[in-house]
Amino acid sequence: MPRVSDVKRRLTDAALDLMWENSYGTTSVDAICERAGAKKGSFYYFFKSKSELTVAALEAEWNKNKASMDALFSPTVPPLERLDRYFDHVHDRLAQLQQRCGSILGCPLLSIGSEVSTQDPGVRAVVDRIWDRKIKYFESAIRDADAQGLIDAPDPEAKARALFACYHGTLAQARIQNDVGLLRDFSRVAMDVLGVKHVTAPAS
Amino acid sequence: MPRVSDVKRRLTDAALDLMWENSYGTTSVDAICERAGAKKGSFYYFFKSKSELTVAALEAEWNKNKASMDALFSPTVPPLERLDRYFDHVHDRLAQLQQRCGSILGCPLLSIGSEVSTQDPGVRAVVDRIWDRKIKYFESAIRDADAQGLIDAPDPEAKARALFACYHGTLAQARIQNDVGLLRDFSRVAMDVLGVKHVTAPAS
DNA sequence: AAATTACTTGACTGATCAGTCTAGATAGAT
């Protein structure tokens, strides 16, 4: 085996950055190559199409995040605190990205997924797949919280999906309005959605 | 004043249809003209750019929907029922659109807004504006529900924004997964978010 | 009937798009 290059990784990184900040449609293959410091020939050596690159980029992003997800959702952490910490973590990351690029970017899975899902089955499928994996973290936290009597969740999977949807709506709104505000308070909304029994803020 | 034409309306209709079903980026001016049965010259007679057309299309869509929003959120309807009926109404409309085009399309404000908000201040602004108007319906329903003691909502505007975000996340997920499921049950999630005091599901 | 206003027509431009192709360069295996 001759030399190995890191161009593939640079391409997926560049693609995700550009598509996250702008959109799938306005991110051209040329622009991806330029940011990655690669040439077109290399791009099409590694990927059959822009669509396939996108699938790879989303998978790569998932792999980059998995370790910190595992840590945040460690069973050693009290279940509701896992969710709290996760929301904080995402908030901090988006706030930090805003420093660099001027915008609250929301969730790339949602932005890209919403943009291409009716037209690109491959990308839609990978978004679905990663989405499901992420929901599993919510689901087990919810199941543990239920087991500890902190909430009443007879169907943890459904609860997780509902909470996940709510969270992504909040991320999308933060992107559209370029405002972290709602994100900062999402934890309270989450506790409402979960029906947390005794907690600081809400009366019920 | 010489003859009047309905081309302007046909163009905004066509644009919204195409952008909703596909995306802003993949909807070309040529395609809009073709569906509207208009020529390029007419397009640029009425609109300065694709961006301006989009702003007009979103405003036109709002105007088309306003009457039914007013009816659904009529003060003659019990407040929580207003929300229920609204969710049902949207569900039915999306299910009906799915028959025609094969996909659950979600909310065009969110899809288009999320796609262009970092790049097109004009479109972002109109999405924001319409978004705010829609939230007002939620807000007054929530305020009325609070006044009737059905819920405890010291800050109706914040509650409305949170519920709106949750709802749009659910719409987005329905689009990405092409599944009405979550939408059908959203009313229950909404009641959780609102902290409805006595109802079928939650304990608290 | 002539002038004016409101719209229509479609060919055109130059830029940019995703994707192709051929000719190399580089490094490890033999």
Added chain:
DNA sequence: ATCTATCTAGACTGATCAGTCAAGTAATTT
């Protein structure tokens, strides 16, 4: 040393893009 698999270079193609423009048509006013 040379062979071969892996990767790079970058010019090229044809389609499509948003937007322009000059000439034309039709209803209404005067």
